[in-house]
Amino acid sequence: AATPFDSPTIFDKIISKEIPSTVVYEDDKVLAFRDITPQGPIHILLIPKVRDGLTGLSKAEERHIDILGRLLYTAKLVAKQEGLDEGFRIVINDGPQGCQSVYHIHVHLIGGRQMNWPPG
Numbered sequence: 001a002a003t004p005f006d007s008p009t010i011f012d013k014i015i016s017k018e019i020p021s022t023v024v025y026e027d028d029k030v031l032a033f034r035d036i037t038p039q040g041p042i043h044i045l046l047i048p049k050v051r052d053g054l055t056g057l058s059k060a061e062e063r064h065i066d067i068l069g070r071l072l073y074t075a076k077l078v079a080k081q082e083g084l085d086e087g088f089r090i091v092i093n094d095g096p097q098g099c100q101s102v103y104h105i106h107v108h109l110i111g112g113r114q115m116n117w118p119p120g
């Protein structure tokens with residue numbers, strides 16, 4: 001069923017390069033680019049090029065298992081590429097209480113500084 005969150009997002013324009021972004025990794029399924037409001041020296045977003053209903057993790061279905069795995073594995077590759085050898089933080093915000101603002105699933109890769117736990 002359609003929800004208000006099913007409309008196109010700004011990430012579609014980033015995928016189509018209508019809106020410029022700093023791409024750090026790209027293959028046929030995944031795009032990784034620098035967040036416009038970085039929360040650390042390194043802050044990269046990893047997204048599926050085709051949303052396929054995956055507005056957020058809470059909407060995941062069995063057909064999404066491969067892309068979910070790819071997003072995390074690509075995060076590891078990009079972390080290595082960015083020299084984050086001392087560690088990093090992976091975040092997936094979901095829904096209003098999770099502070100999600102763009103309804104096209106994305107993995108945040110944040111690093112280059114000491115993180116805090118628990119998060120706010």
Ligand code: 5GP
Pocket residue numbers: 010019021022033034035036037038045092093099100101102103
């Ligand atoms: P969320 O809050 O949904 O987990 O994360 C959305 C992220 O997208 C935010 O960190 C925000 O800074 C980033 N963002 C929003 N619009 C743009 C944009 O036009 N370009 C880039 N590079 N990042 C964006």
